[in-house]
Amino acid sequence: MIIKKTPKLRVCFEPSSLYNLVTDKPLSRLENSRVVKDKERRFLFFEMSKQTKVSNFFRNPKLNDSTSPKKKDKKPVKKRIILSSDEESNSENDIKKVKLEKEKEQEDKVESSSEIEENNVKEEHDDNSESELASTNKLIDQKDMKDVGADWKKGEPVPYAGLCKTFEAIESTTKRLEIQEYLTSFFKHIIELSPENLLETLYLCLNRVCPEYENVELGIGESLLIKAIAEVTGRTPQKVKNELAKVGDLGKVARDSKNNQKSISSMFGNRDKLLTVFKVFNSMKKIASLTGHSSQDLKVKEIQNLLISCRGEEPKFLIRSLEGKLRIGLAEQTVLICLAQAFVVTDKEYGKLTKVKKTEELTEAIKIIKSVYSELPSYDKIVPALLKGGIKNLREHCKLTPGIPLKPMLAHPTKSITEVLDRVEGHKFTCEFKYDGERGQIHKFGGGTTKIFSRNLEDNTAKFPDIIEKISKAANSDIESYVLDCEVVAWDLEKHTLLPFQVLSTRKRKDVKEAEIKVSVCLFAFDLLYLNGESLLMKPLEERRKLMNNSFQEVKDEFFFVQNINATNTEEIQSYLDESIKANCEGLMVKILDGLESTYEPSKRSRNWLKLKKDYLSGVGDSLDLVVVGAFYGRGKRTNVYGAFLLACYDPEHEEYQTVCKIGTGFSDSDLETHFNYLKEKEMSEPKSYFNYDKGTKPDVWFEPCQVWEIKAADLSISPKYKAAVGRVSDTSKGVSLRFPRFIRIREDKKPEDATTSEQVAELFQNQYNNKE
Missing domain, CATH: 3.30.470.30 (DNA ligase/mRNA capping enzyme)
Structure with missing residues (x-):
């Protein structure tokens, strides 16, 4: 097999022990190529200057065996050649032809079958006039396991690819019931096949590594992720940054960079060991626990190890998880609902119930699990209790417990x-x-x-x-x-x-x-x-x-x-x-x-x-706690600081920040100086993909969501320039804005996700409207 490449194509080999099939000796260099080792000597890069036989790069002996074993007696060991996506040539079709030749017929059959089945499910969903919970139940019973990523056998660990497939399905829809259907189905299969992985799966769905009250953070900045992506894919950090500026989603950049690489093991039909949910979760937990002088380097290595094993959509969701934002529209209340439904439909007696009784069972289960979680917000306690005694006995085992805080009334x-x-x-x-x-x-x-x-x-x-x-x-x-x-x-x-x-x-x-x-x-x-x-x-x-x-x-x-x-x-x-x-x-x-x-x-x-x-007795009935997402440079005496700021509320359902107003009043000179000194370290050249804003209100600089401000306003109004509560108070693309907003104070006790929600903004606006009537 010949691969024609242009000069200076970089080929990354790993692991470092390679053999030349022609000479049957360990490979230390290639003719007409230059060897470049990365700083940590984790990979070898060869810059080829003419046609090179891929077969000369690859063989399958044990790593410590210096003699040539008989090929027919040994199973292939998984090794990969990674082609840098920065300098990839136009010979992709040649490689794909070899790789896909044997799989094409089978894939066509699978895709055709899945398509027909999916269409049948969707048609049935459209015609369904039952209640929301009954609709969910009906679709769950008919979904094929593969549709929601449950393509593993009983007793096997849950593959990370399966979870990512579910995330992808959830991200592809904005319909609340469809989101519940996908996640409930996936949880159901985990309960049936690999219940020991349910807790880790839940945490990855919520983008956490432990209960919320333990306040554990991964401590990973964007620069660390860019470094890890660059080193694994053979790109420069600057090229990764340039791509990020275009795409706006580092997860997508990682996916495209990783999937544009060519792996020799894939050409020979070999596949790397699958990532599992357990592996990803424990690696993230390890990253969160790393502290000290060399912790940043250790975190990068751990991320690299995960990225090396990633395929398909896995890099996208892995990087998003490490960033702390999945951005698939999966709120915690939805996760709780799906968890409750999954345990109900898994019960053997469930199939014998009438439709009305099924709906009652689902409704009661959701009520129980929400009530229990509000008292005891610890999945470490709830999941084992569910697996042991089910939904109906959950209240007996999970109650308010001193030492585990409950969210206040x-x-x-x-x-x-x-x-x-x-x-x-x-x-x-x-x-x-x-x-x-x-x-x-x-x-x-x-x-x-x-x-x-x-x-x-x-x-x-x-x-x-x-x-x-x-x-x-x-x-x-x-x-x-x-x-x-x-x-x-x-x-x-x-x-x-x-x-x-x-x-x-x-x-x-x-x-x-x-x-x-x-x-x-x-x-x-x-x-x-x-x-x-x-x-x-x-x-x-x-x-x-x-x-x-x-x-x-x-x-x-x-x-x-x-x-x-x-x-x-x-x-x-x-x-x-x-x-x-x-x-x-x-x-x-x-x-x-x-x-x-x-x-x-x-x-x-x-x-x-x-x-x-x-101050409630006139104007808006409550102050709002808003997140600073951008700033405008000041003029006159405010020349050396930010003169005004762009604020946003938070929409937990869509995991996005929605702009609500521009504010420039209520600040003393010392306030402006304090804000400038803190926020200048949080500046970004481009907005995050989860910022919902109008281009007409684009600020001079963007900020990482990091600080919550208490704001008072005269009243609220519908605005085409802002996106707060968009779709909740108007049938158009208009949102709600604040009139005459005024800065009150910084809310040190609140995280950005604890800011006033889009639903609360809509409620304040509606209350104001009702009072005027």
Whole structure:
């Protein structure tokens, strides 16, 4: 077999032990070629200057055997020659002809069969008038395993290619039910064939390597990924960057670079060992654990090892996972729904049920798994329990557990006292001061261990070591375990008063030593969620509050219960609101005290808790927490800093940031300097592929999503220039924008993914519209 190549074609060989079939000796160099070794001596590059026989490059002995074995007695060992895609010639058809000759007929049959079957499934889906869950069930039962990537045998590890095939199918559709169908089907096959890989698969679907509250990050920058891609594919980093600038998706760049290479093993019908979900997950976990001086080099090597084994779409999704964004429109709530459905349809008794009963089973399963996850957000606990006892027994094994934070219950904003009274009519309710601080969830467990978690489940114990001592003084000595919901505020020890949130934000975030603390804090407790082995979530707020008051004692300047009254009319609420403002609070929290509507609802923004701020009484009913994605250079006195910024909300369903407004007011000179010094390190020449913006609002510089700002505005309006909540409030491509936005503060306690969502923007706009009517 002859391959005709132009001069200076670079051919990359790996592994490094090669033989020449003609001379039957180890290959150290090639005639008429120049050998170039990479820095780590991982690959050899040959620059060929004339026709070269591929057979002269390849043979199949054991690596340590210096003699020539009989070819007929030995099975081929997988080796590859990788042709650099930067200098690939036009002889691709010659190689493909050899490679595909034997496979063509079989592939045609498979494709034809799959096409017919897929069309049948789609036609049936279009005609289906059942409910959403029933529709999902019907399609799941009829899908062929290969369609969703389940092309492995029972007991074998789940291939990464199968997961990527599922990701590809999900990425190809925007229909919510189709997304659920693909993922539910894939989970179903894993439960049936390789249940031991279900946990790793779930984490890869969510782009995590551990529970969210462990706050583990991969610590991989774009430059490291570019370096790894360049070295594996024989390209220069600059060429990879140039391609990234064109495509805007490093995952696609990696896929195209890798798949444009030619592998000698593929020409001879050999295939590298398949990547498995288990291998990819554990490699990512290893990358996240690497620290120290040489950690970056070790991370690059680990990434290279994965890329070398990648085929097809695998490089695209691998790189996206390492970047931290799959960008296939797969939200966590969807993953939970699919997990629940998969366990239901896997049950042997499920097929015997009527359609109505099947729908009921699916609905109840989704309700159970969402409820359990809101209390115990740990797949490490939930998945083993599901595999052992199924959905119906899940609540018995997975409950609120001290040491594992739950996402806090949130309040719904209101714009008037009348609105508050309308909502709580017929119920006992309480009004509490709303303190200007940071949400804290304090856990005591395991014989005296105490931890403090933030609203986004971050472990803040190292940030607030002084709180450990304060809470130990306040808690009764007979309490063995508890989970307490409270607000951490900056406190003036001399004046015994609250200090603004800006003062609290000046405290160090990590490795704080008590001797170095300059800003004192005080705790204001408002809810008790767990006490001495018992979850209190389903108890009425009135009962939870009594238990809290009996279990803790106030300590001057260190621990207080939130100030509250049980109001009954407009005048009382207005008077208490004015009192809260005088006390340097933000306003009031109004909560239902009795009945089923007074239970604690983890991770939910509930209308059973209402927040009423002084500035809510006019304009937008709530401030927005938005992500900075771009900036415009300043003029005049702002020449040396950014003069205005482009902000965006977050759409978790589509995993994208949607622009919402341009802001240039509310900043002091020191604010602008601070923003410039921080954000200049986050600049990008091109926007991320998951930025949804209008070209007419393109900023001078783009930023990595890295910081959340609290913003106030006069009101919201429909705009053709911005993409927030696009499709939710208008049938056109118009989105929602803020009128007269004003910067309030940086939200240090929020990650970009915790920003105001597109759904919340749409709701604020709709509320504003309804109030005007």
